[in-house]
Amino acid sequence: MxxxxxxxxxxxxxxxxxxxxxxxxxxxxxxxxxxxxxxxxxxxxxxxxxxxxxxxxxxxxxxxxxxxxxxxxxxxxxxxxxxxxxxxxxxxxxxxxxxxxxxxxxxxxxxxxxxxxxxxxxxxxxxxxxxxxxxxxxxxxxxxxxxxxxxxxxxxxxxxxxxxxxxxxxxxxxxxxxxxxxxxxxxxxxxxxxxxxxxxSYRFPVRQGPKVTPQWPEEGHSAIWDPGKSSLFFNKDNTNHCQGRDNRAFQAEENV
CATH class of the missing domain: 1.20.140.150 (Butyryl-CoA Dehydrogenase, subunit A; domain 3)
Structure with a gap:
């Protein structure tokens, strides 16, 4: 509405x-x-x-x-x-x-x-x-x-x-x-x-939907997903394409 x-x-x-x-x-x-x-x-x-x-x-x-x-x-x-x-x-x-x-x-x-x-x-x-x-x-x-x-x-x-x-x-x-x-x-x-x-002279307002502009990583950058921030950012180091976090609970189960 x-x-x-x-x-x-x-x-x-x-x-x-x-x-x-x-x-x-x-x-x-x-x-x-x-x-x-x-x-x-x-x-x-x-x-x-x-x-x-x-x-x-x-x-x-x-x-x-x-x-x-x-x-x-x-x-x-x-x-x-x-x-x-x-x-x-x-x-x-x-x-x-x-x-x-x-x-x-x-x-x-x-x-x-x-x-x-x-x-x-x-x-x-x-x-x-x-x-x-x-x-x-x-x-x-x-x-x-x-x-x-x-x-x-x-x-x-x-x-x-x-x-x-x-x-x-x-x-x-x-x-x-x-x-x-x-x-x-x-x-x-x-x-x-x-x-x-x-x-x-009344003019009905023009309806405009939200604009979604995709952003692609530039050359030499890699896309990295940060689940803590729920955002996508780019890393200049092209060698690391993803970064993970250690799950301490999983490591504890392996040591048992």
Whole structure:
């Protein structure tokens, strides 16, 4: 059984990075603060700020209140809605795909580390598990990076969304800036990409058997076996090819 734990310290760290990145992906999906709109009309949006997420739009209002919130008005954004922009529609799909890929990638990484820590020294299942988990982590990070960076570009270029009248949103914000959803999404996909690279870079140690190099006596030397030292040494005197020791017990029997 080969001890392999010392070869997978980086992969252990990579697993934690992947788990944290995947957890942050879940939080990113649930956050509504992807884009923060600053509005000048405070008659409905009392706080002057509206949050645009990938699933809903929310703002504080003393005029409009939804039943499940105290002073917050929210409206859902569906992928089938005609006004839904491409960046939000892509985020709804790709973030869920990243969530599933990250979950399966975690399972593959845990299986590979389990084989190492439990002493399994077969290279094939360990390589397959790490390659499978690393590839899924990498794909999950890339899937989540597309909507996050796309929405970031929409904020930087101050692109608007033509909401219907029941959303009570202005045609365009005075200005907008990135919220916590985009920032957390950037951290999450970077962690998963780093985790995937770490797992894909694992190399199984090469097995090397003990080298046996026979040594032959040089010319003019003779091989002599020393039973007391259990070793073979060479004597420069070629006339004495072996050296023996007297057995005193045998001599005593002959003298009887």
């Amino acid at each position: 080969t001890y392999l734990v010392h070869t997978a310290h980086a992969q252990f760290v990579g697993l934690w990075l992947g788990v944290v990145g995947w957890t942050l992906t879940i939080v990113t999906i649930g956050l509504v603060q992807w884009r923060v709109w600053v509005v000048d009309d405070l008659s409905v949006i009392t706080s002057g700020l509206a949050w645009v997420g990938i699933w809903r739009v929310c703002f504080y209002s003393h005029v409009l209140v939804t039943s499940q919130y105290d002073v917050m008005f929210c409206q859902k954004i569906a992928i089938s809605d005609a006004f839904t922009p491409a960046d939000i529609a892509a985020a709804q799909v790709l973030m869920l795909v990243a969530l599933i890929l990250g979950l399966v990638g975690n399972a593959g990484a845990v299986y590979g580390l389990r084989n190492i820590y439990f002493g399994l020294d077969e290279p094939k299942p360990i390589r397959l598990a790490f390659s499978f988990g690393g590839a899924l982590f990498l794909m999950a990070g890339l899937c989540s990076s597309v909507p996050v960076l796309w929405n970031l570009n929409s904020v930087v270029t101050n692109q608007t969304i033509h909401f219907p009248s029941n959303f009570h949103m202005p045609p365009a914000p005075v200005r907008q800036y990135t919220g916590g959803g985009i920032a957390m999404g950037m951290v999450s996909f970077m962690l998963m990409i780093i985790s995937g690279i770490i797992f894909l």
